[in-house]
Amino acid sequence: MLSVQDIDLYYGAAIALKTVSIEARPGAVTCILGRNGVGKTSLMRAICGRHPIAAGEIRLNGAPIHALHPESRARKGLASVPQGREIFPLLTVRENLEIGYAPLPRKDRTIPEEIFEMFPVLRQMLGRRGGDLSGGQQQQLAIGRALVTRPRLLLLDEPTEGIQPSIIKDIGRAIDRLRSKGPASGPTSEEAAEIRHAVATVRERGDIAIVLVEQYFDFARDLADTYYVMDRGEIVAQGTGADLKDPAREAEVRRHLTV
Numbered sequence: 001m002l003s004v005q006d007i008d009l010y011y012g013a014a015i016a017l018k019t020v021s022i023e024a025r026p027g028a029v030t031c032i033l034g035r036n037g038v039g040k041t042s043l044m045r046a047i048c049g050r051h052p053i054a055a056g057e058i059r060l061n062g063a064p065i066h067a068l069h070p071e072s073r074a075r076k077g078l079a080s081v082p083q084g085r086e087i088f089p090l091l092t093v094r095e096n097l098e099i100g101y102a103p104l105p106r107k108d109r110t111i112p113e114e115i116f117e118m119f120p121v122l123r124q125m126l127g128r129r130g131g132d133l134s135g136g137q138q139q140q141l142a143i144g145r146a147l148v149t150r151p152r153l154l155l156l157d158e159p160t161e162g163i164q165p166s167i168i169k170d171i172g173r174a175i176d177r178l179r180s181k182g183p184a185s186g187p188t189s190e191e192a193a194e195i196r197h198a199v200a201t202v203r204e205r206g207d208i209a210i211v212l213v214e215q216y217f218d219f220a221r222d223l224a225d226t227y228y229v230m231d232r233g234e235i236v237a238q239g240t241g242a243d244l245k246d247p248a249r250e251a252e253v254r255r256h257l258t259v
């Protein structure tokens with residue numbers, strides 16, 4: 001369980017987060033919605049330790065982590081897929097996955113089979129260079145690399161950025177499997193079988209709390225168990241995934257997403 005309580009974050013004298021509080025629980029997708037520049041990435045940086053907070057606290061499973069270096073947070077089970085994915089174009093898919101080993105002790109430096117079950121294309125392309133993959137495949141690689149550490153908390157910063165709508169659906173499905181639940185929008189029977197298998201695999205490993213930063217309302221609505229909307233460094237609306245299916249709530253959230 002991630003608990004962010006009343007945090008402030010500054011860039012020099014400019015405040016980017018003002019008393020922001022969110023919670024994310026295992027087995028659920030927590031969506032952070034908001035326009036460009038409202039502070040979503042700053043919130044991710046605060047959680048993973050890439051930028052210090054000036055006030056408040058961040059706890060992972062009850063223990064404060066906000067004073068820890070990013071590497072220590074990673075060892076405590078936090079993994080993140082940054083905006084832009086940060087795939088190394090000249091390294092192979094396997095080498096890109098192995099970069100995920102960094103916080104792991106030597107004995108744990110293996111690629112979990114489950115990653116290839118979730119993203120079969122990565123197995124097929126193990127020897128190819130990262131730069132040869134499509135945008136959607138690179139996103140799968142970035143998520144796969146984050147899963148190499150067998151995290152308990154996964155931060156995904158705009159996984160749909162620069163990706164075609166059809167691939168966005170694939171990524172949505174993969175996130176759904178991590179959450180150990182079927183997707184909200186009706187799956188085909190083949191998809192349902194894949195998801196059942198993935199759920200069993202994920203269940204063996206335990207639950208992951210997923211925090212998803214997103215600008216696309218529809219993608220968020222399909223996946224969110226909980227959502228928060230940000231505007232100018234603050235949380236201005238929040239609710240459950242079910243709330244997002246209510247037309248009045250949808251209109252409220254969409255208002256915050258349009259410029």
Ligand SMILES: Nc1ncnc2c1ncn2[C@@H]1O[C@H](COP(=O)(O)OP(=O)(O)OP(=O)(O)O)[C@@H](O)[C@H]1O
Nearest residue numbers: 011014016034035036037038039040041042043083
């Ligand atoms: N390194 C930085 N130095 C100074 N100001 C920054 C820095 N990073 C972000 N900001 C500013 O902080 C505010 C919040 O930015 P942030 O990147 O967190 O927003 P965002 O909601 O993630 O937007 P985007 O979707 O464009 O990434 C913006 O006004 C931005 O200009």
